[in-house]
Amino acid sequence: MTLPPTFDPDRAIALARDTLQIEAQAVRAMAERVGSTFAATVALILERPGRVVVMGMGKSGHIGRKLAATLASTGTPAFFVHPAEASHGDLGMITAADVVLGISNSGESDELLAILPVIKRMGVPLVAITGRLDSTLGRHADIALDASVAKEACPHNLAPTASTTAQLALGDALAVALLDARGFKADDFARSHPGGALGRKLLTHVGDVMRSGAQAPRVSRQASLMELMREISDKGLGMSAIVDADDRVLGIFTDGDLRRLIENSGSSVDLRNLSALEVMHANPRTVRAEALAVVAADLMETNRITSVLVVDEQGRLCGALNSNDLMRAKVI
Known part of the structure:
Protein backbone atom coordinates (compact mmCIF):
# COMPACT_ATOMS: atom_id res chain seq x y z
CA MET A 1 0.00 0.00 0.00
CA LYS A 185 -6.20 -8.42 48.96
CA ALA A 186 -4.23 -10.26 46.31
CA ASP A 187 -5.98 -13.55 47.08
CA ASP A 188 -9.37 -11.84 46.66
CA PHE A 189 -8.22 -10.63 43.25
CA ALA A 190 -7.12 -14.16 42.40
CA ARG A 191 -10.55 -15.56 43.24
CA SER A 192 -12.14 -13.27 40.68
CA HIS A 193 -9.41 -14.11 38.14
CA PRO A 194 -9.07 -17.91 38.45
CA GLY A 195 -8.00 -18.23 34.83
CA GLY A 196 -5.17 -15.69 35.12
CA ALA A 197 -1.56 -16.22 36.13
CA LEU A 198 -2.11 -14.69 39.57
CA GLY A 199 -5.19 -16.82 40.11
CA ARG A 200 -3.29 -20.00 39.32
CA LYS A 201 -0.47 -19.02 41.67
CA LEU A 202 -2.72 -18.11 44.59
CA LEU A 203 -5.44 -20.73 44.20
CA THR A 204 -3.53 -23.84 43.07
CA HIS A 205 -2.35 -26.08 45.90
CA VAL A 206 0.23 -28.84 45.85
CA GLY A 207 -2.54 -31.40 46.35
CA ASP A 208 -4.16 -30.23 43.10
CA VAL A 209 -1.14 -31.09 40.94
CA MET A 210 0.84 -33.79 42.77
CA ARG A 211 1.11 -37.45 41.80
CA SER A 212 -0.57 -39.47 44.53
CA GLY A 213 -1.27 -43.09 45.44
CA ALA A 214 0.53 -45.62 43.27
CA GLN A 215 1.85 -42.82 41.04
CA ALA A 216 4.12 -41.54 43.82
CA PRO A 217 7.40 -43.51 43.58
CA ARG A 218 8.51 -45.27 46.77
CA VAL A 219 10.53 -48.30 47.91
CA SER A 220 11.29 -49.78 51.31
CA ARG A 221 14.63 -49.27 53.03
CA GLN A 222 15.52 -52.90 52.31
CA ALA A 223 14.97 -52.57 48.56
CA SER A 224 17.99 -53.21 46.37
CA LEU A 225 19.48 -50.56 44.15
CA MET A 226 18.10 -52.45 41.16
CA GLU A 227 14.58 -52.31 42.61
CA LEU A 228 15.07 -48.60 43.35
CA MET A 229 16.16 -47.89 39.76
CA ARG A 230 13.18 -49.86 38.43
CA GLU A 231 10.77 -47.78 40.54
CA ILE A 232 12.34 -44.54 39.30
CA SER A 233 12.03 -45.74 35.70
CA ASP A 234 8.44 -46.95 36.08
CA LYS A 235 7.08 -43.77 37.75
CA GLY A 236 8.88 -41.33 35.46
CA LEU A 237 9.63 -38.62 38.02
CA GLY A 238 13.39 -39.02 38.01
CA MET A 239 13.47 -39.96 41.68
CA SER A 240 11.96 -42.18 44.36
CA ALA A 241 11.22 -41.86 48.05
CA ILE A 242 12.59 -44.40 50.52
CA VAL A 243 10.04 -45.10 53.24
CA ASP A 244 9.72 -47.18 56.40
CA ALA A 245 7.01 -49.72 57.19
CA ASP A 246 4.58 -46.91 58.11
CA ASP A 247 5.26 -45.04 54.83
CA ARG A 248 7.21 -42.30 56.61
CA VAL A 249 9.84 -40.73 54.38
CA LEU A 250 13.40 -41.67 55.27
CA GLY A 251 15.17 -40.33 52.22
CA ILE A 252 15.23 -39.79 48.48
CA PHE A 253 17.27 -41.07 45.52
CA THR A 254 17.37 -39.37 42.14
CA ASP A 255 18.70 -39.93 38.62
CA GLY A 256 21.49 -37.50 39.47
CA ASP A 257 22.38 -39.51 42.56
CA LEU A 258 22.68 -42.63 40.41
CA ARG A 259 25.06 -40.94 37.97
CA ARG A 260 27.24 -39.66 40.79
CA LEU A 261 27.20 -43.09 42.48
CA ILE A 262 28.44 -44.77 39.31
CA GLU A 263 31.13 -42.11 38.73
CA ASN A 264 32.43 -42.32 42.30
CA SER A 265 32.32 -46.10 42.75
CA GLY A 266 35.44 -48.14 42.10
CA SER A 267 35.47 -51.18 39.86
CA SER A 268 35.59 -53.43 42.92
CA VAL A 269 32.20 -52.23 44.20
CA ASP A 270 29.20 -54.30 43.13
CA LEU A 271 26.35 -51.79 43.02
CA ARG A 272 23.83 -54.60 42.90
CA ASN A 273 24.57 -55.39 46.54
CA LEU A 274 23.71 -51.91 47.77
CA SER A 275 20.35 -51.24 49.43
CA ALA A 276 18.12 -48.19 49.11
CA LEU A 277 18.99 -47.24 52.69
CA GLU A 278 22.70 -47.14 51.82
CA VAL A 279 22.42 -44.88 48.77
CA MET A 280 19.59 -42.52 49.72
CA HIS A 281 19.87 -38.89 50.85
CA ALA A 282 18.30 -38.61 54.30
CA ASN A 283 16.00 -35.77 55.35
CA PRO A 284 15.00 -34.66 51.86
CA ARG A 285 13.13 -31.45 51.04
CA THR A 286 9.39 -31.98 51.44
CA VAL A 287 6.20 -29.96 51.16
CA ARG A 288 2.64 -30.37 52.43
CA ALA A 289 -0.33 -31.06 50.16
CA GLU A 290 -2.21 -28.00 51.45
CA ALA A 291 0.67 -25.66 50.60
CA LEU A 292 0.35 -23.43 47.55
CA ALA A 293 1.90 -24.92 44.45
CA VAL A 294 3.97 -21.76 44.05
CA VAL A 295 5.63 -22.59 47.40
CA ALA A 296 6.76 -25.92 45.92
CA ALA A 297 8.05 -24.06 42.87
CA ASP A 298 10.05 -21.68 45.07
CA LEU A 299 11.43 -24.64 47.06
CA MET A 300 12.65 -26.31 43.88
CA GLU A 301 14.21 -23.13 42.53
CA THR A 302 15.94 -22.22 45.79
CA ASN A 303 17.44 -25.68 46.25
CA ARG A 304 18.06 -26.30 42.53
CA ILE A 305 16.03 -29.47 42.45
CA THR A 306 13.41 -30.62 39.96
CA SER A 307 11.26 -32.84 42.19
CA VAL A 308 9.87 -32.73 45.70
CA LEU A 309 8.09 -35.21 47.98
CA VAL A 310 4.74 -34.39 49.57
CA VAL A 311 4.17 -35.54 53.16
CA ASP A 312 1.48 -35.30 55.81
CA GLU A 313 1.79 -34.09 59.42
CA GLN A 314 3.43 -37.35 60.49
CA GLY A 315 5.92 -37.28 57.65
CA ARG A 316 4.15 -40.04 55.70
CA LEU A 317 4.43 -39.93 51.93
CA CYS A 318 1.23 -38.79 50.27
CA GLY A 319 2.48 -37.63 46.90
CA ALA A 320 5.25 -36.27 44.71
CA LEU A 321 5.61 -33.71 41.97
CA ASN A 322 8.24 -32.27 39.67
CA SER A 323 8.71 -29.08 37.70
CA ASN A 324 6.87 -30.54 34.68
CA ASP A 325 3.74 -30.94 36.82
CA LEU A 326 3.95 -27.28 37.83
CA MET A 327 4.47 -26.17 34.24
CA ARG A 328 1.45 -28.16 33.07
CA ALA A 329 -0.61 -26.43 35.76
CA LYS A 330 0.85 -23.09 34.53
CA VAL A 331 2.10 -22.28 38.01
CA ILE A 332 5.56 -21.67 36.54
Whole structure:
Protein backbone atom coordinates (compact mmCIF):
# COMPACT_ATOMS: atom_id res chain seq x y z
CA MET A 1 0.00 0.00 0.00
CA THR A 2 1.33 3.44 -0.94
CA LEU A 3 1.74 5.93 1.87
CA PRO A 4 -0.28 9.16 1.48
CA PRO A 5 1.81 12.17 0.40
CA THR A 6 0.84 13.96 3.63
CA PHE A 7 2.65 11.40 5.81
CA ASP A 8 5.67 12.85 7.59
CA PRO A 9 7.52 10.54 10.04
CA ASP A 10 8.94 13.46 12.01
CA ARG A 11 5.50 15.04 12.37
CA ALA A 12 4.02 11.69 13.48
CA ILE A 13 6.64 11.44 16.22
CA ALA A 14 6.10 15.04 17.27
CA LEU A 15 2.31 14.55 17.45
CA ALA A 16 2.75 11.39 19.50
CA ARG A 17 4.92 13.23 22.01
CA ASP A 18 2.48 16.15 22.15
CA THR A 19 -0.44 13.76 22.73
CA LEU A 20 1.30 11.99 25.60
CA GLN A 21 2.32 15.29 27.19
CA ILE A 22 -1.17 16.81 26.88
CA GLU A 23 -2.83 13.73 28.38
CA ALA A 24 -0.23 13.48 31.15
CA GLN A 25 -0.78 17.14 32.01
CA ALA A 26 -4.54 16.59 32.07
CA VAL A 27 -4.17 13.75 34.58
CA ARG A 28 -1.72 15.73 36.74
CA ALA A 29 -4.06 18.71 36.82
CA MET A 30 -6.98 16.47 37.79
CA ALA A 31 -4.94 14.89 40.59
CA GLU A 32 -4.54 18.32 42.18
CA ARG A 33 -8.33 18.80 42.14
CA VAL A 34 -9.17 15.53 43.90
CA GLY A 35 -10.61 16.29 47.32
CA SER A 36 -13.65 15.94 49.53
CA THR A 37 -16.09 15.13 46.70
CA PHE A 38 -13.94 12.16 45.73
CA ALA A 39 -13.91 10.88 49.32
CA ALA A 40 -17.67 11.40 49.51
CA THR A 41 -18.10 9.29 46.36
CA VAL A 42 -16.09 6.45 47.88
CA ALA A 43 -18.12 6.65 51.11
CA LEU A 44 -21.42 6.69 49.17
CA ILE A 45 -20.56 3.55 47.20
CA LEU A 46 -19.34 1.78 50.34
CA GLU A 47 -22.58 2.62 52.17
CA ARG A 48 -24.93 1.42 49.43
CA PRO A 49 -25.91 -2.28 49.62
CA GLY A 50 -26.38 -2.62 45.86
CA ARG A 51 -24.17 -2.31 42.82
CA VAL A 52 -22.56 0.47 40.84
CA VAL A 53 -24.43 0.96 37.57
CA VAL A 54 -22.13 2.69 35.09
CA MET A 55 -23.58 4.63 32.13
CA GLY A 56 -22.09 6.61 29.27
CA MET A 57 -22.55 7.28 25.56
CA GLY A 58 -19.99 7.06 22.77
CA LYS A 59 -16.37 7.15 23.91
CA SER A 60 -17.52 7.77 27.48
CA GLY A 61 -19.50 4.55 27.19
CA HIS A 62 -16.35 2.63 26.27
CA ILE A 63 -14.61 4.09 29.30
CA GLY A 64 -17.66 3.15 31.37
CA ARG A 65 -17.51 -0.47 30.29
CA LYS A 66 -13.88 -0.67 31.30
CA LEU A 67 -14.58 1.01 34.64
CA ALA A 68 -17.45 -1.37 35.43
CA ALA A 69 -15.18 -4.32 34.69
CA THR A 70 -12.40 -2.90 36.89
CA LEU A 71 -14.78 -2.26 39.78
CA ALA A 72 -16.30 -5.74 39.55
CA SER A 73 -12.90 -7.43 39.53
CA THR A 74 -11.66 -5.48 42.56
CA GLY A 75 -14.47 -6.14 45.01
CA THR A 76 -17.16 -3.61 44.03
CA PRO A 77 -20.09 -5.26 42.20
CA ALA A 78 -20.74 -3.23 39.06
CA PHE A 79 -22.11 -3.47 35.53
CA PHE A 80 -22.59 -1.24 32.52
CA VAL A 81 -25.97 -0.15 31.16
CA HIS A 82 -26.19 1.63 27.81
CA PRO A 83 -28.25 4.82 28.32
CA ALA A 84 -30.12 4.39 25.02
CA GLU A 85 -31.10 0.83 25.94
CA ALA A 86 -32.06 1.98 29.45
CA SER A 87 -34.92 4.01 27.96
CA HIS A 88 -36.24 0.86 26.31
CA GLY A 89 -36.42 -1.50 29.26
CA ASP A 90 -32.93 -1.84 30.70
CA LEU A 91 -33.77 0.58 33.51
CA GLY A 92 -35.36 -2.46 35.10
CA MET A 93 -31.83 -3.64 35.87
CA ILE A 94 -31.38 -0.78 38.35
CA THR A 95 -32.66 -1.11 41.92
CA ALA A 96 -33.12 1.42 44.71
CA ALA A 97 -30.09 -0.09 46.47
CA ASP A 98 -27.71 0.80 43.63
CA VAL A 99 -25.58 3.82 42.75
CA VAL A 100 -25.59 5.18 39.19
CA LEU A 101 -22.29 6.48 37.85
CA GLY A 102 -22.89 8.62 34.77
CA ILE A 103 -19.95 9.55 32.54
CA SER A 104 -20.15 12.43 30.06
CA ASN A 105 -17.52 14.98 29.15
CA SER A 106 -20.07 17.59 28.09
CA GLY A 107 -22.62 16.60 30.69
CA GLU A 108 -25.31 17.12 28.06
CA SER A 109 -25.67 13.67 26.52
CA ASP A 110 -29.37 13.45 25.55
CA GLU A 111 -29.65 9.71 26.16
CA LEU A 112 -28.19 10.05 29.65
CA LEU A 113 -30.25 13.11 30.57
CA ALA A 114 -33.47 11.42 29.41
CA ILE A 115 -33.29 8.87 32.22
CA LEU A 116 -32.34 11.28 35.01
CA PRO A 117 -35.98 11.86 36.10
CA VAL A 118 -36.56 8.13 36.46
CA ILE A 119 -33.37 7.67 38.48
CA LYS A 120 -34.38 10.56 40.73
CA ARG A 121 -37.89 9.14 41.29
CA MET A 122 -36.37 5.81 42.26
CA GLY A 123 -34.22 7.53 44.85
CA VAL A 124 -31.02 6.12 43.36
CA PRO A 125 -27.97 8.30 44.08
CA LEU A 126 -26.28 9.69 40.97
CA VAL A 127 -22.54 10.31 40.72
CA ALA A 128 -21.29 12.15 37.64
CA ILE A 129 -17.85 12.10 36.06
CA THR A 130 -17.96 15.11 33.77
CA GLY A 131 -15.81 17.78 32.21
CA ARG A 132 -18.39 20.45 33.06
CA LEU A 133 -19.61 20.71 36.62
CA ASP A 134 -22.15 23.37 35.54
CA SER A 135 -23.73 21.04 32.94
CA THR A 136 -27.18 19.50 33.32
CA LEU A 137 -25.63 16.20 34.45
CA GLY A 138 -23.28 17.96 36.86
CA ARG A 139 -26.04 20.06 38.43
CA HIS A 140 -28.48 17.18 38.88
CA ALA A 141 -25.92 14.69 40.27
CA ASP A 142 -25.74 14.04 43.98
CA ILE A 143 -21.96 14.19 43.60
CA ALA A 144 -20.10 15.51 40.56
CA LEU A 145 -16.44 14.61 39.98
CA ASP A 146 -14.45 17.10 37.90
CA ALA A 147 -12.78 15.41 34.91
CA SER A 148 -12.29 18.59 32.88
CA VAL A 149 -9.25 19.04 30.66
CA ALA A 150 -7.63 22.18 29.26
CA LYS A 151 -7.72 20.81 25.71
CA GLU A 152 -7.98 17.60 23.75
CA ALA A 153 -4.85 16.02 22.31
CA CYS A 154 -6.54 16.01 18.89
CA PRO A 155 -4.90 18.74 16.72
CA HIS A 156 -8.39 20.09 16.00
CA ASN A 157 -9.37 19.92 19.71
CA LEU A 158 -12.36 17.79 18.72
CA ALA A 159 -11.80 14.03 19.09
CA PRO A 160 -12.16 12.79 22.70
CA THR A 161 -8.58 12.03 23.71
CA ALA A 162 -7.37 13.84 26.81
CA SER A 163 -10.94 13.89 28.16
CA THR A 164 -11.38 10.12 27.92
CA THR A 165 -7.92 9.60 29.43
CA ALA A 166 -9.00 11.77 32.37
CA GLN A 167 -12.23 9.77 32.76
CA LEU A 168 -10.29 6.51 32.70
CA ALA A 169 -7.72 7.69 35.23
CA LEU A 170 -10.36 9.07 37.60
CA GLY A 171 -12.33 5.83 37.34
CA ASP A 172 -9.22 3.80 38.14
CA ALA A 173 -8.52 6.06 41.11
CA LEU A 174 -12.05 5.39 42.36
CA ALA A 175 -11.64 1.62 41.97
CA VAL A 176 -8.30 1.67 43.83
CA ALA A 177 -9.70 3.73 46.71
CA LEU A 178 -12.66 1.35 47.01
CA LEU A 179 -10.58 -1.83 46.98
CA ASP A 180 -8.33 -0.37 49.66
CA ALA A 181 -11.30 0.62 51.84
CA ARG A 182 -12.77 -2.87 51.46
CA GLY A 183 -9.51 -4.53 52.48
CA PHE A 184 -9.36 -6.24 49.10
CA LYS A 185 -6.20 -8.42 48.96
CA ALA A 186 -4.23 -10.26 46.31
CA ASP A 187 -5.98 -13.55 47.08
CA ASP A 188 -9.37 -11.84 46.66
CA PHE A 189 -8.22 -10.63 43.25
CA ALA A 190 -7.12 -14.16 42.40
CA ARG A 191 -10.55 -15.56 43.24
CA SER A 192 -12.14 -13.27 40.68
CA HIS A 193 -9.41 -14.11 38.14
CA PRO A 194 -9.07 -17.91 38.45
CA GLY A 195 -8.00 -18.23 34.83
CA GLY A 196 -5.17 -15.69 35.12
CA ALA A 197 -1.56 -16.22 36.13
CA LEU A 198 -2.11 -14.69 39.57
CA GLY A 199 -5.19 -16.82 40.11
CA ARG A 200 -3.29 -20.00 39.32
CA LYS A 201 -0.47 -19.02 41.67
CA LEU A 202 -2.72 -18.11 44.59
CA LEU A 203 -5.44 -20.73 44.20
CA THR A 204 -3.53 -23.84 43.07
CA HIS A 205 -2.35 -26.08 45.90
CA VAL A 206 0.23 -28.84 45.85
CA GLY A 207 -2.54 -31.40 46.35
CA ASP A 208 -4.16 -30.23 43.10
CA VAL A 209 -1.14 -31.09 40.94
CA MET A 210 0.84 -33.79 42.77
CA ARG A 211 1.11 -37.45 41.80
CA SER A 212 -0.57 -39.47 44.53
CA GLY A 213 -1.27 -43.09 45.44
CA ALA A 214 0.53 -45.62 43.27
CA GLN A 215 1.85 -42.82 41.04
CA ALA A 216 4.12 -41.54 43.82
CA PRO A 217 7.40 -43.51 43.58
CA ARG A 218 8.51 -45.27 46.77
CA VAL A 219 10.53 -48.30 47.91
CA SER A 220 11.29 -49.78 51.31
CA ARG A 221 14.63 -49.27 53.03
CA GLN A 222 15.52 -52.90 52.31
CA ALA A 223 14.97 -52.57 48.56
CA SER A 224 17.99 -53.21 46.37
CA LEU A 225 19.48 -50.56 44.15
CA MET A 226 18.10 -52.45 41.16
CA GLU A 227 14.58 -52.31 42.61
CA LEU A 228 15.07 -48.60 43.35
CA MET A 229 16.16 -47.89 39.76
CA ARG A 230 13.18 -49.86 38.43
CA GLU A 231 10.77 -47.78 40.54
CA ILE A 232 12.34 -44.54 39.30
CA SER A 233 12.03 -45.74 35.70
CA ASP A 234 8.44 -46.95 36.08
CA LYS A 235 7.08 -43.77 37.75
CA GLY A 236 8.88 -41.33 35.46
CA LEU A 237 9.63 -38.62 38.02
CA GLY A 238 13.39 -39.02 38.01
CA MET A 239 13.47 -39.96 41.68
CA SER A 240 11.96 -42.18 44.36
CA ALA A 241 11.22 -41.86 48.05
CA ILE A 242 12.59 -44.40 50.52
CA VAL A 243 10.04 -45.10 53.24
CA ASP A 244 9.72 -47.18 56.40
CA ALA A 245 7.01 -49.72 57.19
CA ASP A 246 4.58 -46.91 58.11
CA ASP A 247 5.26 -45.04 54.83
CA ARG A 248 7.21 -42.30 56.61
CA VAL A 249 9.84 -40.73 54.38
CA LEU A 250 13.40 -41.67 55.27
CA GLY A 251 15.17 -40.33 52.22
CA ILE A 252 15.23 -39.79 48.48
CA PHE A 253 17.27 -41.07 45.52
CA THR A 254 17.37 -39.37 42.14
CA ASP A 255 18.70 -39.93 38.62
CA GLY A 256 21.49 -37.50 39.47
CA ASP A 257 22.38 -39.51 42.56
CA LEU A 258 22.68 -42.63 40.41
CA ARG A 259 25.06 -40.94 37.97
CA ARG A 260 27.24 -39.66 40.79
CA LEU A 261 27.20 -43.09 42.48
CA ILE A 262 28.44 -44.77 39.31
CA GLU A 263 31.13 -42.11 38.73
CA ASN A 264 32.43 -42.32 42.30
CA SER A 265 32.32 -46.10 42.75
CA GLY A 266 35.44 -48.14 42.10
CA SER A 267 35.47 -51.18 39.86
CA SER A 268 35.59 -53.43 42.92
CA VAL A 269 32.20 -52.23 44.20
CA ASP A 270 29.20 -54.30 43.13
CA LEU A 271 26.35 -51.79 43.02
CA ARG A 272 23.83 -54.60 42.90
CA ASN A 273 24.57 -55.39 46.54
CA LEU A 274 23.71 -51.91 47.77
CA SER A 275 20.35 -51.24 49.43
CA ALA A 276 18.12 -48.19 49.11
CA LEU A 277 18.99 -47.24 52.69
CA GLU A 278 22.70 -47.14 51.82
CA VAL A 279 22.42 -44.88 48.77
CA MET A 280 19.59 -42.52 49.72
CA HIS A 281 19.87 -38.89 50.85
CA ALA A 282 18.30 -38.61 54.30
CA ASN A 283 16.00 -35.77 55.35
CA PRO A 284 15.00 -34.66 51.86
CA ARG A 285 13.13 -31.45 51.04
CA THR A 286 9.39 -31.98 51.44
CA VAL A 287 6.20 -29.96 51.16
CA ARG A 288 2.64 -30.37 52.43
CA ALA A 289 -0.33 -31.06 50.16
CA GLU A 290 -2.21 -28.00 51.45
CA ALA A 291 0.67 -25.66 50.60
CA LEU A 292 0.35 -23.43 47.55
CA ALA A 293 1.90 -24.92 44.45
CA VAL A 294 3.97 -21.76 44.05
CA VAL A 295 5.63 -22.59 47.40
CA ALA A 296 6.76 -25.92 45.92
CA ALA A 297 8.05 -24.06 42.87
CA ASP A 298 10.05 -21.68 45.07
CA LEU A 299 11.43 -24.64 47.06
CA MET A 300 12.65 -26.31 43.88
CA GLU A 301 14.21 -23.13 42.53
CA THR A 302 15.94 -22.22 45.79
CA ASN A 303 17.44 -25.68 46.25
CA ARG A 304 18.06 -26.30 42.53
CA ILE A 305 16.03 -29.47 42.45
CA THR A 306 13.41 -30.62 39.96
CA SER A 307 11.26 -32.84 42.19
CA VAL A 308 9.87 -32.73 45.70
CA LEU A 309 8.09 -35.21 47.98
CA VAL A 310 4.74 -34.39 49.57
CA VAL A 311 4.17 -35.54 53.16
CA ASP A 312 1.48 -35.30 55.81
CA GLU A 313 1.79 -34.09 59.42
CA GLN A 314 3.43 -37.35 60.49
CA GLY A 315 5.92 -37.28 57.65
CA ARG A 316 4.15 -40.04 55.70
CA LEU A 317 4.43 -39.93 51.93
CA CYS A 318 1.23 -38.79 50.27
CA GLY A 319 2.48 -37.63 46.90
CA ALA A 320 5.25 -36.27 44.71
CA LEU A 321 5.61 -33.71 41.97
CA ASN A 322 8.24 -32.27 39.67
CA SER A 323 8.71 -29.08 37.70
CA ASN A 324 6.87 -30.54 34.68
CA ASP A 325 3.74 -30.94 36.82
CA LEU A 326 3.95 -27.28 37.83
CA MET A 327 4.47 -26.17 34.24
CA ARG A 328 1.45 -28.16 33.07
CA ALA A 329 -0.61 -26.43 35.76
CA LYS A 330 0.85 -23.09 34.53
CA VAL A 331 2.10 -22.28 38.01
CA ILE A 332 5.56 -21.67 36.54
